[in-house]
Amino acid sequence: MAHPTxxxxxxxxxxxxxxxxxxxxxxxxxxxxxxxxxVLNFSLIHLAPGDVxxxxxxxxxxxxxxxxxxxxxxxxLDQPFMVQLGRYIGGVLSFDLGYSFFYNMPVTQLxxxxxxxxxxLVLTAQLLALIIGVLLGxxxxxxxxxxxxxxxxxxxxxxxSAPVFWTxxxxxxxxxxxxxxxxxxxxxxxxxxxxxxxxxxxxxxxLMLPMITLAxxxxxxxxxxSRATMMEVLGSDYVRTAKAKGLTQSQVVYKHAxxxxxxxxxxxxxxxxxxxxxxxxxxxxxxxxxxxxxLAFQSIIARDTPTILGILFFSALVVIVGNLLxxxxxxxxxxxxxxxx
Amino acid sequence: MSPLLTxxxxxxxxxxxxxxxxxxxxxxxxxxxxxxxxxxxxSGCGKSMxxxxxxxxxxxxxGRVAAGKIIFDGEDITHASPARLRxxxxxxxxxxxxxxxxxxxxxxxxxxxxxxxxxAHQNLPRKAAWNKAVELxxxxxxxxxxxxxxxxxxxxxxxxxxxAMIAMALACEPKLLIADEPTTALDVTVQxxxxxxxxxxxxxxxxxxxxxTHDMGAVAEMARDVIVMYAGRKAEYGxxxxxxxxxxxxxxxxxxxxVPHIVSDMTEERHDxxxxxxxxxxLKDFGRDECLFAxxxxxxxxxxxxKRPVExxxxxxxxxxxxxxxxx
Ligand SMILES: Nc1ncnc2c1ncn2[C@@H]1O[C@H](COP(=O)(O)OP(=O)(O)O)[C@@H](O)[C@H]1O
Ligand code: SF4
Ligand SMILES: [Mg+2]
Numbered sequence: 001m002a003h004p005t006x007x008x009x010x011x012x013x014x015x016x017x018x019x020x021x022x023x024x025x026x027x028x029x030x031x032x033x034x035x036x037x038x039v040l041n042f043s044l045i046h047l048a049p050g051d052v053x054x055x056x057x058x059x060x061x062x063x064x065x066x067x068x069x070x071x072x073x074x075x076x077l078d079q080p081f082m083v084q085l086g087r088y089i090g091g092v093l094s095f096d097l098g099y100s101f102f103y104n105m106p107v108t109q110l111x112x113x114x115x116x117x118x119x120x121l122v123l124t125a126q127l128l129a130l131i132i133g134v135l136l137g138x139x140x141x142x143x144x145x146x147x148x149x150x151x152x153x154x155x156x157x158x159x160x161s162a163p164v165f166w167t168x169x170x171x172x173x174x175x176x177x178x179x180x181x182x183x184x185x186x187x188x189x190x191x192x193x194x195x196x197x198x199x200x201x202x203x204x205x206x207l208m209l210p211m212i213t214l215a216x217x218x219x220x221x222x223x224x225x226s227r228a229t230m231m232e233v234l235g236s237d238y239v240r241t242a243k244a245k246g247l248t249q250s251q252v253v254y255k256h257a258x259x260x261x262x263x264x265x266x267x268x269x270x271x272x273x274x275x276x277x278x279x280x281x282x283x284x285x286x287x288x289x290x291x292x293x294x295l296a297f298q299s300i301i302a303r304d305t306p307t308i309l310g311i312l313f314f315s316a317l318v319v320i321v322g323n324l325l326x327x328x329x330x331x332x333x334x335x336x337x338x339x340x341x
Numbered sequence: 342m343s344p345l346l347t348x349x350x351x352x353x354x355x356x357x358x359x360x361x362x363x364x365x366x367x368x369x370x371x372x373x374x375x376x377x378x379x380x381x382x383x384s385g386c387g388k389s390m391x392x393x394x395x396x397x398x399x400x401x402x403x404g405r406v407a408a409g410k411i412i413f414d415g416e417d418i419t420h421a422s423p424a425r426l427r428x429x430x431x432x433x434x435x436x437x438x439x440x441x442x443x444x445x446x447x448x449x450x451x452x453x454x455x456x457x458x459x460x461a462h463q464n465l466p467r468k469a470a471w472n473k474a475v476e477l478x479x480x481x482x483x484x485x486x487x488x489x490x491x492x493x494x495x496x497x498x499x500x501x502x503x504x505a506m507i508a509m510a511l512a513c514e515p516k517l518l519i520a521d522e523p524t525t526a527l528d529v530t531v532q533x534x535x536x537x538x539x540x541x542x543x544x545x546x547x548x549x550x551x552x553x554t555h556d557m558g559a560v561a562e563m564a565r566d567v568i569v570m571y572a573g574r575k576a577e578y579g580x581x582x583x584x585x586x587x588x589x590x591x592x593x594x595x596x597x598x599x600v601p602h603i604v605s606d607m608t609e610e611r612h613d614x615x616x617x618x619x620x621x622x623x624l625k626d627f628g629r630d631e632c633l634f635a636x637x638x639x640x641x642x643x644x645x646x647x648k649r650p651v652e653x654x655x656x657x658x659x660x661x662x663x664x665x666x667x668x669x
Contacts, residue, residue, distance in 0.1 A: 237438060237443040237444045238444055238445055241438065241506075243398055243430070244430055244431060244436045245435075245457065245461055246431035246432055247431075251461075256449075259448045260446070260448055334447075335447075335448060336447060336448075
């Protein structure tokens, strides 16, 4: 007869090995995907007329053909496409995204300066939308004809129809011009001096409006989906079992039902990651939030090719990391996914 | 000794699109501690609704107790507060459901779900409750209970899940266990094992059981009394032996002759009703003042169509709600 504990351990062990295998497989695919994104971005930009040499010559107030050729030779732009592509990918793999002539600094450094602001905005907006969305969904699922439920319907309609920049401008007018609750633009007030907490509070106040604006779009999505799944789950057999055990309302709803209703919402949130990032470009522009979005906007205007490519690469990276995290979260709430590839 | 459970003239109404209808219409019964009462009848006759009413778990906003009493252990629980009902549920009265595949929560381990039932009613530390859950899994004959307690429902077969449900239901040693078609969803071979398990556990724990089932063999083996339900009403009620020996209601006669091994000694006449043509009326017709079985009944007369049958009592404690029960 098999030893009971050993049987158990070997089973759990198998699950763990399986998990590591699938995770490393996913990471491998993610890297392949990133390289594909690089090739595609580079090719697309290459197809567009004009190059860095044009940009440089423009910034110098014009240059003759000889000088242009000289610049092209200096930066390897006279090389065949495949060579340039190979060099670029090689560079990226060693964290060198090229040099921005517009900002006069390496693109990697430029992006690293802006990335935290974008990550802060994107992650807090997603989190806010998820938490409030799920709460609204739960409350309205318990009272489908209650006021919260009607509010969710209204919110969904608003979220679907209102463009994010319009919401942003509206909030800006309302809460920083009319009622001067929050600062108008930027991420920090340079005149403020103080310790960590003072600084953090300053950033938080700046963050509020952009975060709410960005969250509003996704809040609508998440609250509607949570309401629908929650209503389904509340009518399920296992919720009836939970009640039959004599558990309290809140144990039934917030433990038994909610954990089951979370999976679809997390899946949706994962799928929305790229939409959140493109939403961030608009929101950052409205609120002059110093992140990748404003950088993208400026560098497109300035035809700053290396920076544009770098931002595209980082957006893809953030989306891919977001999807990996979604996967981890899904496995955490649903044991049925843990054993599978 | 007064019975553990007495139901008096219970009427339960469901509000649906078609209006309000009595899904349980004037049901009375009594059950002593440690004994088994069985419910039989086709699907849609209100058996589950009766069970849910006893648990205080009628579908929210749709179902309500319109009249009657459910006296459990001397207390009328139709008037109990939600908090009092939570105290009773899972502790004094617990329930096993028909669908073992969906009745356990897929995202919590089986051990945790059992331990939770214990902790809902007893002030036990987590670890102690877990150990008790393992003991219970052992009691319902799940091999390697220590290892299996950490399993999730999807890692178990239907029979094992139903065993786990039984373990959960018995966790707080209830005085009354309601088993609503506990074997309907299971393989034939597993069905007998589950009935054996229930019988053994009842002997050990002394719990009274309400057994809802289509399995007349199990009824004959386990139950003292049986209630035959039809369209929300009792068709026949009495000792199992007496009813199998001589069913007085045409519906019971039809049901029982479907089970060859019980009625192996039955006469030719009874064979006529093996196939009961027709279907159970839909809920909206449940309240009518007539015999609801009339459309399917060979013995129907004018009287049956114009007035709801009254109870006919027989010497052997058998009760049949049929105008012609004496003649049959
Ligand atoms: N939630 C509900 N809403 C409306 N009607 C219901 C609901 N549950 C059960 N019913 C109806 O009540 C009647 C009795 O159902 P039920 O008690 O489940 O029967 P049984 O368990 O005997 O098969 C059926 O006609 C069924 O359609
Ligand atoms: S009352 Fe009439 S119709 Fe109803 S079961 Fe009896 S004989 Fe049949
Ligand atoms: Mg049923």
